[in-house]
Amino acid sequence: MRVAAIQMNSTDDRDRNLAVADRLVRAAAADGAALVVLPEKWSVLGTPEQLADGAEPLDGPAISWACATARELGIDLVAGSIVERVEGREKRSNTSVHVGPDGEIRATYRKVHLFDVEVGGRVYRESDGEEPGEQLVCSELTAGGEPVSLGMGICYDLRFPELFRILALRGAQVVTLPSAFTLATTRDHWEVLLRARAIENQCFMVAPNQIGVSPPGNRSGGRSLIVDPWGLVLATAPDAETHVAAELDLARLAEIRARLPSLANRRPGAYAWPKAAL
Numbered sequence: 001m002r003v004a005a006i007q008m009n010s011t012d013d014r015d016r017n018l019a020v021a022d023r024l025v026r027a028a029a030a031d032g033a034a035l036v037v038l039p040e041k042w043s044v045l046g047t048p049e050q051l052a053d054g055a056e057p058l059d060g061p062a063i064s065w066a067c068a069t070a071r072e073l074g075i076d077l078v079a080g081s082i083v084e085r086v087e088g089r090e091k092r093s094n095t096s097v098h099v100g101p102d103g104e105i106r107a108t109y110r111k112v113h114l115f116d117v118e119v120g121g122r123v124y125r126e127s128d129g130e131e132p133g134e135q136l137v138c139s140e141l142t143a144g145g146e147p148v149s150l151g152m153g154i155c156y157d158l159r160f161p162e163l164f165r166i167l168a169l170r171g172a173q174v175v176t177l178p179s180a181f182t183l184a185t186t187r188d189h190w191e192v193l194l195r196a197r198a199i200e201n202q203c204f205m206v207a208p209n210q211i212g213v214s215p216p217g218n219r220s221g222g223r224s225l226i227v228d229p230w231g232l233v234l235a236t237a238p239d240a241e242t243h244v245a246a247e248l249d250l251a252r253l254a255e256i257r258a259r260l261p262s263l264a265n266r267r268p269g270a271y272a273w274p275k276a277a278l
């Protein structure tokens with residue numbers, strides 16, 4: 001199965017972002033990708049006010065475009081994450097949407113771990129405007145007539161290995177991680193964490209990142225990556241708005257899990273912390 005990660009420099013200009021996404025998703029499909037993944041907040045990225053203004057429901061312009069485009073191109077499209085406005089709720093969600101080749105929404109995952117962090121001289125308080133999701137999500141797609149289990153994470157989730165372990169135990173073979181990782185943490189943590197999650201859970205990681213400056217001057221680090229279950233980097237994006245693609249060999253995944261059965265060798269019975277220590 002050929003997959004692609006789309007790297008973007010999204011801004012608060014939704015029309016501009018949709019036009020770039022449209023061009024890059026079409027290029028990825030023309031390059032043979034059957035699964036294409038957009039980055040975090042690809043449709044609108046900006047100040048908290050701009051994010052609030054750019055929020056939309058799942059039948060708004062961004063996901064409507066994603067459904068029509070996935071159907072037209074006959075691809076599975078993980079429409080990164082968008083800032084989702086939910087009827088009857090004050091705060092928004094950071095929501096990743098899997099659309100199938102028939103243009104139907106297959107799964108939605110709302111980011112569980114929100115980014116309330118000081119890094120690179122800036123303060124991020126994602127929870128001011130957004131509400132965390134309360135459940136982990138695996139979706140499914142079909143490649144060469146075989147079902148493929150798709151685990152869904154978003155950006156800062158990458159720092160919580162338990163999320164990926166649980167997705168792997170539920171059967172995830174390919175994990176998508178749309179991101180807007182900061183420049184500082186892309187430099188020092190991004191590749192290490194992605195390769196670790198791939199190695200320890202023996203799954204493919206498809207991780208498109210934002211690149212460059214977005215309002216009000218936040219910097220994202222690019223280096224969108226596709227990693228295999230042995231931890232090898234199959235593709236890295238250069239510093240540009242572009243797509244990168246790689247062929248995922250699912251037979252290799254099965255072989256790695258059979259020969260180095262660390263998932264099967266877990267000892268959950270020994271992991272219960274002694275009650276006396278709590």
Ligand SMILES: O=C(O)CNC(=O)[C@H](CS)NC(=O)CCC(=O)C(=O)O
Pocket residue numbers: 040041045046114115124125126155156157159180181182185186189214218219220
């Ligand atoms: O940067 C922006 O403008 C927008 N960023 C985002 O939307 C999100 C939430 S603020 N970024 C992350 O989760 C970064 C995680 C991260 O960078 C890490 O864990 O190191």
